[in-house]
Amino acid sequence: MTDTTVAQTSAAARDARIDVEAVGDALLGRWKQERLEARATAEDPRLHTIxxxxxxxxRNRVFEQLGLLVEAGAIQRAYPTDLGGSDNHGGNIAAFQELVLADPSLQIKSGVQWGLFGAAILHLGTREHHERWLPDVMNLTLPGAFAMTEIGHGSDVASIGTTATYDPDTEEFEIHTPFTGAWKDYLGNAALHGQAAVVFAQLITAGVNHGVHAFFVPIRTPAGDMMPGVGSEDDGVKGGLNGIDNGRLHFSHVRIPRTNLLNRYGDVAADGTYTSDIESPGRRFFTMIGTLVQGRVSLDGASVRAMQAALAIAIRYGSERRQFPGASGRETVLLDYGQHQRRLIPRLAQSYAMAFADERLLTLFDEVFSGVGDTPENREDLETLAAALKPLSTWAALDTLQEAREACGGAGFMAKNRLTGLRADLDIYVTFEGDNNVLLQLVGKRLLTDYAAQFKNADRATLAKAAASQLGDRVSRFGLRQVGQSIADLGQVARSVESVRNPESQRALLTDRVETMISEIALALRDATKDVPKSDARARAIANEAAFNAQQHKLIAAARAHGELLQWESFTDAIERITDEPTRQVLTWLRDLFGLGLIETNAAWYLVQGRISGQRAEAVTAYIDRLIGRLREHALDLVVAFGFTPELLRAEIATGIEAERQAEAQAYVEAQRAAGTWPIHEKELRARARS
Amino acid sequence: MTDTTVAQTSAAARDARIDVEAVGDALLGRWKQERLEARATAEDPRLHTIxxxxxxxxRNRVFEQLGLLVEAGAIQRAYPTDLGGSDNHGGNIAAFQELVLADPSLQIKSGVQWGLFGAAILHLGTREHHERWLPDVMNLTLPGAFAMTEIGHGSDVASIGTTATYDPDTEEFEIHTPFTGAWKDYLGNAALHGQAAVVFAQLITAGVNHGVHAFFVPIRTPAGDMMPGVGSEDDGVKGGLNGIDNGRLHFSHVRIPRTNLLNRYGDVAADGTYTSDIESPGRRFFTMIGTLVQGRVSLDGASVRAMQAALAIAIRYGSERRQFPGASGRETVLLDYGQHQRRLIPRLAQSYAMAFADERLLTLFDEVFSGVGDTPENREDLETLAAALKPLSTWAALDTLQEAREACGGAGFMAKNRLTGLRADLDIYVTFEGDNNVLLQLVGKRLLTDYAAQFKNADRATLAKAAASQLGDRVSRFGLRQVGQSIADLGQVARSVESVRNPESQRALLTDRVETMISEIALALRDATKDVPKSDARARAIANEAAFNAQQHKLIAAARAHGELLQWESFTDAIERITDEPTRQVLTWLRDLFGLGLIETNAAWYLVQGRISGQRAEAVTAYIDRLIGRLREHALDLVVAFGFTPELLRAEIATGIEAERQAEAQAYVEAQRAAGTWPIHEKELRARARS
Incomplete structure (x- = not known):
């Protein structure tokens, strides 16, 4: 440490030092045990990226690693107890999230096998399917692909081109990809290892298309030969995750038994009669797709973990690395530079907010999937929450990995320091399991629906008074909150934000932004068809589409703001549970930095809307600078709290090697000086001559 | 095309259609011929990444590729005519920039060999050195490393630890790396192929350190054995550019002849006497380092080229790809979505601004290096301009490659579509040849110096009137402009911005931001020591350092704003040279989008400073939306103007393959419908039953 940092550290130590263990426990959350087990597994060198x-x-290595996960009992948790699992849904995802630090290829390939292929059989199939296939899925004797995405359709699953046409004569479905765009693509296990696939296809029986359903289709013999009518193409090299054998699958009139339809939500009788417990085809589709939300929950937490690793590496290195002589007489430690702090410390705050938000998401996920709280409302909330958080955390992971890479300079670019590898692998997280922009649009639409629900029977004028009391519990949980409330109070909110430091002010400002944006969009959409005759349905549809399209960018921004508010709330709730006062203080600074950072980023909006004054905006920035200054001395503690062992982090520059090199250089110079062999610099000589 | 796009296209065609060839020529600029030659070379499949x-x-492939470049005569341009070159400095860099689309590893390895190792001999050595080594450097029989960066010192070259101590008894220098931090690192050609290195070391003679100088040091025999006392370590796998054999070099008392000092700017006589034409050690150091500016110029243009490739791929794909049914009855083309336009079209505008700015930079570079305008002032301007533009373009390249990757979904992640590979390779561009943050700080310091120069003999009060006339030509060129002018006019500027569409208003707003930020920072710095006694030099140094550190983040933001202004000006100047009216109109929209985009991004600053009203800020956003809507129909033309052949672009999704697949799918559905075999959807059936 420099003289300055020593002085600052001792000053800080007098005031507040965080309880690293308590913070670590808060971050590990409810599934601490499962997480620690998974971390212990992830420390095994046999599971590490080379x-x-x-x-x-x-690819071979990763396939073998999946076998090691089976041996370690690491992947069975979500499966039924009587089939060798433990019906532990939250714990399963928590453990899965930790695997990212072994190798993201291993993580995602195991996600394909057990989280997609296996989970589709579990959630879309029925008991007979479970007994028939799940034991082999679980022990990896039956590797499989999850064949949903097609070359021509990714985000719009409802429009896929693959067909499953029922033939009552043979009691078989015929699986067919009638054109190139209908070929399944980007599927892990498709190029090499998969012996079967859960294929999503339009179910057609008796001349009627009942929409997308899932079918179990054998694709390869155990010896690796393709089944008749099934073709595979290798996707080849990708931008990352090259331990996974992604590929295409196409099907030419491939016949499978009727009972291979995963029939939990819809079935076809021997005579071809279609039945379903869910009458609406739309709701049926979304119910089936909804069972796959665990992918998004998994990626959310995995991204947080990668973000934490990036910060642990960059902050450790930034605390040891020196560059450019300082006034103190020694070179300055990187993390003492204002710009370096601005680059890393707000991202540290963000990683905390996202970690706590993920815990909240996982808790809701467990509630739904354990059956404890499996209501349609909770399922809808879960989907909205996952759709709000996954985009923000996956993008933040890429951003943080990149900033950390740059903050470590050339060393950050070396594979042995892990930042570039993690970034390359996590790149695809932002568009798979739901494209981030499409997911945020989904959240935006939910916010608009909540907004409309509140205003269903009210005209705009009566709204300001009445709306506050219209809010049900459900809407207030993860959807739009307090719209009426704050519309009523708006003027007051604007004026009453006396101090932005106060959490109520932060909450009010963050909430207000979501609500105001949504209400403005709703208004713009409502006006879209006012000049189009009600009788002209097509013209109205076109006008609505154009109006929506004009608002799309803003709607996605509103959805992001909503996700950020949820993160801020999760962080705030987590602080409530911290009892140690100095720790609480530091985490409160960190939360304030996160909240005020959001307000600073969106300051233009707050200024234009008259929510804050120019003076207040400047005060926000000034206070952010002060918070960063205070947090600088806790930055190392705050990354130590992530609890990563050297075996998990595996970055040479995060091992203390830079501090050793600094000490060696310093010792050399001092020895030379002591021996009188240190050459005088020409500059000094000239300075002496001048004086 | 959809019905809508067809209609819009024909409407647009009536109004304005760009002259693709004229725009292409403007982009190719003054060194069009060299660029086209280099592109023809880059089309050779033997030079392409696999x-x-x-x-x-x-690594082997790239080394062989360098040989092909020699054969093609592609790398000799910058060398002296009598040694087989053509003394064409601008043309050399222009051609080099184009190589990025062959393989960035090839580009950067050739940059190491001829732009760093060779150029150091050329610019820091003298005639004897040129004759002795350059022919072998040029024909690649002498591959070499550029050994400047050390493990312990990257950005701060002046503090490197390697020493070159002169021994008059043997008339040799002893090259030595006395501790691990002094080992040279990240050097291309160091791990495998280099037979010599230009080593930067502290020149010590007669007990005096004369600062950093460059030395020619043999490191390996042609057979690949290390020279005595020289050690090498392989840097191993990197985040990209893995065709380059980066590594470390360390030296244990390695002796080289006195005449291996590259002595253009400083020499040691046989008896150990040091001489230099440049008296000040500081200025001498910066003069030597300054000869290496070509690396930054090269990366600036290479980044623009990669950005253009990303946009050409994503905009082509976005114009063909469809997703989600639209009101028109077909699925909607991605580029017709508001959000998709917001993601790609402003980046298209940015790529144009950056391309024109790079041309300006290259022109100045050529002026200096050809000798036509080799003045200290021009050298300083060149360095500032390069330091301002290289950070912005290298960051923008990563940002654009990433957005393009995401805009292409899963297809964007496939190596065969090139986006991820280019991104991985270009990642390091943001921290090598000058860390971007450090470079921007350099620009910021120059702006502060210009500011101080203007105010040298004026107190604050008399300034507003007098300063306008104090500005010399030089300062007004690439440094700070019109400070006095606009401080005088400030109130007026704020009120007179009647329309942001008008280029004068854009210029005034962009200029004003740089000036105001710099003057605020200058004021804060001036006040730093006002309470510290003049006699206490150390206390003053510490106070100054703390004040500077507190302003660092803002100073870097100001430097960025300065770079953006220069880009905006370059774009504006380029439009002046376009004669075709419709083309001019479209490019003007594009320039306005760039300019207003900057104002929108920094709207909070303009609002806080009272430069624009909230209403005006909203008008800026609304006008940006309109510009994007207008430019959507020209987006394809604007990327076609980049002039990339399929051999250069080599991205499967940019070949029209998606349009073919869409047509195939459409034809299938239509044929089924015509044959009456298209199944009715359950939704339709239910809708019919209801009605």
Whole structure:
């Protein structure tokens, strides 16, 4: 440490030092045990990425690693107890999230096998399917692909082109991909290892298309030969995750038994009669798709973990690395530079907010999937929450990994320091399991629906008074809150934000932004068809589409603001549970930095809307600078609290090697000076001559 | 095209259609011929990246590719005519920039060999050195490393630890790396192929350190054995550029002849006497380092080229790809979505601004290096301009490659579509040849110096009137402009911005931001020591350092704003040279989008400073939306104007393959419908039953 940092550290130590263990426990959350078990597994060198392996070597290695996970009992948790699992849904995802630090390829390939292929059989199939296939899925004797996405359709699953046409004569479905765009694509396990696939296809029986359903389709023999009518193409090298054998599958009139339809939500009788417990085809589709939300929950937490790793590496290195002589007489530690702090410390605050938000998401997920709280409302809330958080955390992971990479300079670019590898692998997280922009649009639409629900029977004028009391519990949980409330109070909110430091003010400002944006969008949409005759349905549809399209960018921004508010609330709730006062203080600074950072980022909006004054906006920035200054001394503690062992982090520059090199250089110079062999610099000589 | 786009296209065609060739010529600029030659070379499949090669294979391939460049006469341009070059400095860099689309590893390895190692001999050595080594450097029989950066010092070159101590008894220098931090690191050609290195070291003679100088040091025999006392370590796998054999070099008392000092700017006589034409050690150091500016100029243009490729791929794909049914009856083309336009079209505008700014930079570079305008002032301007533009373009390239990758979904992640590979390779561009943050700080310091120069003999009060006339030509060129002018006019500027569409208003707003930020920072710095006694030099240094550190983040933001202003001006100047009216109109919209985009991004600042009203800020956003809508129909033309052949672009999704797949799917559905075999959807059936 420099003289300055020593002085600052001791000053800070007098005031507040965080309880690293308590913070670590808060971050590990409810599934601490499962997380620690998974971390212990992830420390096994046999599960680690080897940079520079060829794609073929990496794919083989990852396949073998899946076997090691089976042996370790690491992947069974979500499956039924009587089939060897433990019906532990939250714990399963929590453990899965931790695997990202072993190798993201291993993580995602295991996600394909057990979280997509296996989970589809579990959630979309029925007992007979479970007994028939799940034991082999679980022990990896039956590797499988999850064949939903097609070359031509990713985000719009409802429009996929693959068909499953029922033939009552043979009691078979015929699986067919009638054109290139209908070929399944980007599927893990498709290029090499998969022996079966859960194929999503339009179910057609008796001349009627009943929409997308899932079918169990054998694709390869155990010896690796393709089944008749099934073709596979290798996707080849990708931008990351090259340990996974992604590929295409196409089907030419491939016949499977009727009972291979995963029939939990819809079935076809031997005579071809279609039945379903869910009458509406739309709701049926979304119910089936909804069972797959665990992918998004998984990615959310995995992204947080990668973000934490990036910060642990960059902050450790930034605390040891020195560059450019300082006034103190020694070179300055990177993390003492204002710009370096601005680059890393707000992202540290963000990582905390996102970690706590993920815990909230996981809790809701467990509630739904354990059956404790499996209501349609909770399912809808879960989907909205996952759709709000996954985009923000996956983008933040890429952003943080990149900033950390740059903050470590050339060293950050070396594979041995892990930042570039994690970034390359996590790149695809922002568009898979739901494209981030599409997910945020989904959240935006939910917010608009909540908004409309509140105003269903009220005209605009009566709204301000009445709306506050219209809010049900459900809407207030993860959807739009307090719209009426704050519309009524708006003027007051604007004026009453005396101090932005106060959490109520932060909450009011963050909430207000979501609500105001949504209400403005709703208004713009409502006016879209006012000049189009009600009788002209097509013209109205076109006008609505154009109006929506004009608002799309803003709607996605509103959805992001909503997600950020949820993160801020999760962070705030987590602080409530911290009892140690100095720790609480530091975490409160960190939360304030997160909240005020959001307000600073969106300051233009707050200014234009008259929510804050120019002076207040400047005060926000000034206070952020002060918070960053205070937090600088706790930055190392705050990354130590992530609890990563060297075996998990595995970045050379995060091992203390830079501090050793600094000490060696310093010792050399001092020895030279002591021996009188240190050459005088020409500059000094000239300075002496001048004086 | 959809019905809508067809209609819009024909409407747009009536109004304005760009002259693609004229725009292409404007983009190719003054060194069009050299660029086209380089592109023809880059089309050679032997020079193309093969995704998935091992590091060893890739390194061998790239080394062989360098040989092909020699054969093609592609790398000699900058060298003296009598040694086989053509003294064409601008053309050399222009051609080099184009190579990024062959393989960035090839580009950067050739940059190491001829732009760093060779250029150091050329610019820091003298005639004897040129004759002795350059022919072998040029024909690649002498591959070499550029050994400046050390493990312990990257940005702060002046503090490197390697020493070159002169021994008059043997008339040799002893090259030595006395501690681990002094080992040279990240050097291309160091791990495998380099036979010599230009080593930067502290020149010590007669007990005096004369600062950093460059030395020619043999490191390996042609057979690949290390020279005595020289050690090498392989940096191993990196986040990209794995075709380059980066590594470390360390030296244990390695002796080289006195004449291996590259002595253009400083020399040591046989008896150990040091001489230099440049008296000040500081200025001498910066003069030597300054000869290496070509690396930054090269990266600036290479980044623009990569950005253009990303946009060409994503905009082509976005114009063909469809997703989600639209009101028109077909699925909607991605580029017709408001959000998709917001993601790609402003970046298209940015790429144009950056391309024109790079041309300006290259022109100044050529002026200095050809000798036509080699003045200290021009050298300083060149360095500032390069330091301002290189950070913005290298960051923008990563940002644009990433947005393009995401805009292409899963297809964007496939190596065969090139986006991820280019991004991985270009990642390091943001921290090498000058860390972006450090470079922007350099620009910020120059702006502060210009500011101080203007106010040298004026107190604050007399300034507003007098300063306008104090500005010399030089300061007004690439440094701070019109400070006095606009401080005088400030109130007026604020009120007179009647329409943001008008280029004068854009210029005034962009200029004003730079000036105001710099003057605020200058004021804060001036006040730093006002309470510290003049006699206490150390206390003053510490106070100054703390004040500067507190302003660092803002100073870097101001430097960025300055770079953006220069880009805006370059774009504006380029439009002046376009004669075709419709083309001019479209490029003007594009320039307005760039300019207003900057104002929108920084709207909070303009609002806080009272430069624009809230209403005006909203008008800016509304006008940006309109500009994007207008430009959507020209987006394809604007990327076609980049002039990339399929051999350069080499992205499957940019070949029209998606349009073919869409047509195939459409034809299938239509044929089924015509044959009466298209199944009715359950939804329709239910809708019919209801009605």
């Amino acid at each position: 940079p520079g392996q060829t794609m073929a070597e990496h | 995704p998935g090669q091992t590091m060893a294979e890739h």
